[in-house]
Amino acid sequence: MSRLLAFCLCFISAGMAWARPPMAVSIHPIYLIATEITRGVETPELLLKNQSGHDVQLTPADRKMIQDASLVIWVGKEHEAPLEKALGGNTRAVSILGSGIIQPLPLRTTRGMAIKDTVDTHIWLDPNNAVRIGFFIAALRSQQYPENKAMYWENAHRFAQDMLQASRQVAGxxxxxxxxxxxxxxxxxxxxxxLKFSGALTDDPHVAPTVAQIKYLHDSRPSAKMCLLAESSASPSQYRKLGDIVFQPVGETLSQYQDFVVAWQTVAGEIQACVSSARK
Incomplete structure (x- = not known):
């Protein structure tokens, strides 16, 4: 073996030995935020690819990712309940909901009443929450790798400015x-x-609306034409009885986007267009 080849192999081996353990992030929207915060320093890994967090199937590769990660960030057992067994005793796993950095909202009934001792886990849709999550990730990673603290915090401040500017641009x-x-x-x-929530068809997207709830929405509708926000998979047969509506599919998981601010602003713009069309 030549001296040059031997030197290269030793260099590669040393690089692998000193390679930074990756950061794993549970779901796509939090992964997008983490990507902004770590830009120029590292690339986080997405744990639940094409999975919402409610129904989780961990592969051997996923379990290895958890095992190898220096930090695992997840929303929490309230959102990714199936991950609790894998992450509950992991000292490197940090739950956003368990951290106390945000004030989550409670779940509501289909008629808008808050449900005690519950959590609406779609926390990333609030721009202020997204900013807090960004700074939280910057703080955690800075503690682990202080040599990159300046870059993490610079990225977090940039993300905060972009996010809040996007929020101002679409403010109703x-x-x-x-x-x-x-x-x-x-x-x-x-x-x-x-926006003002005026009711939902169902409290579970996999359960069909009841006749009583459809009647309630008809009887209490605040305007003749209404904007209906729904998953793109919702069937027209499930909402056509509501009469005159503007249907707007909304992907709250942001799974089709690779930039959080662009994703949030696009979704917000679509919703604004929907409610505006309903008022015409």
């Missing part, structure tokens, strides 16, 4: 505008977009 003006949801998954967008 005037009185709160009513909307319906197929199931209540968008309340973290109500404050920044100036």
């Amino acid at each position: 003006k005037g009185g709160a505008r009513p909307y319906w949801a197929f199931h209540d998954a968008y309340q973290y967008l109500e404050r920044p977009l100036n």
